[in-house]
Amino acid sequence: MRIALLEDEHEQAERIAELLHDDDKTCDYLATGQAFLSAVAHKSYDLLILDWQIPDIDGIEVLRNVRATLDWPIPVLFVTQRANEQDIITALDAGADDYLAKPLRPGELLARVRALLRRVHPEVEKEHLEFGPFTIDKGSRVIYCHDEPIELTDKDFDLTLFLFQNQGRLLTREMLLERVWGVSSDINTRTVDTHMSRLRRRLGIKPENGFRIKTIYQRGYRLEAVDTEAMSA
Structure with a gap:
């Protein structure tokens, strides 16, 4: 399974990518919304992980763009420091499938990733x-x-x-x-x-x-x- 990660903090992105790699998944991480959208348009991914606060395009706008352009309902997990109820509602209403607040707990992140992938590929x-x-x-x-x-x-x-x-x-x-x-x-x-x-x-x-x-x-x-x-x- 290949995952695309939008995360502008290099060390955080490296940690998440390493976690996913140890769980037999491939992870491409991008630091800007533009680079992320370009990758999603030209490569094959099974799941997207999005941070909210990105320098050029925030995660919500990236998500809306993905939902408007992709021809299948790719699962999306939001991982961000923004954790109040209204932020969660905004992300879910924009098309996110799940939401995790930082700081991350590695086991929970992997469990939620696996659950989303099973939902899309139950077979x-x-x-x-x-x-x-x-x-x-x-x-x-x-x-x-x-x-x-x-x-x-x-x-x-x-x-x-x-x-x-x-x-x-x-x-x-x-x-x-x-x-x-x-x-x-x-x-x-x-x-x-x-x-x-x-x-x-x-x-x-x-x-x-x-x-x-x-x-x-x-x-x-x-x-x-x-x-x-x-x-x-």
Whole structure:
């Protein structure tokens, strides 16, 4: 899981990033609102942690910008010295999912981060996932469509799992290379296009089966659920 942290106090940012790293999470920390928004627009994150009082753009404005521009409800945790009731209400009304007051207690921070991630990705801890006619067996690494097993390479399995776990979310080619292939985005992104084309055919990802992979011009792909009842009406 990758987390973006907005924190202008270097030592505090380092401590939080180290805590998250020890909990098997990657953390990018940014000291200004502009740098943070640029990172969120161009990289893939699973959770955002925001401080309130930042030199250029305060955390509330950053949060409002994120909610207005991102195409999926990324979880947001506010971590700030401002701890009166009205501040908490303001942050939650602006779109924050949770709120922590400084000074931080490391164990509580990690527990709240894990809880937010579970809320968005409840399937992470499950071994068997079901999405319409598709069943994903994470243990045996087999995917079924209408109970029929589909032969896939390891990489195609990983890509399919990532698609379904991020249903409805725009996944850029660079993001997929990083999260599925584990490589930098400076290699040829045609690799992603080739695998997507193959998945459409092999898995039968089409409206009749309740899903489609939509190509987003010059950006990437999004797995979308399709209302099959509306199609047949």
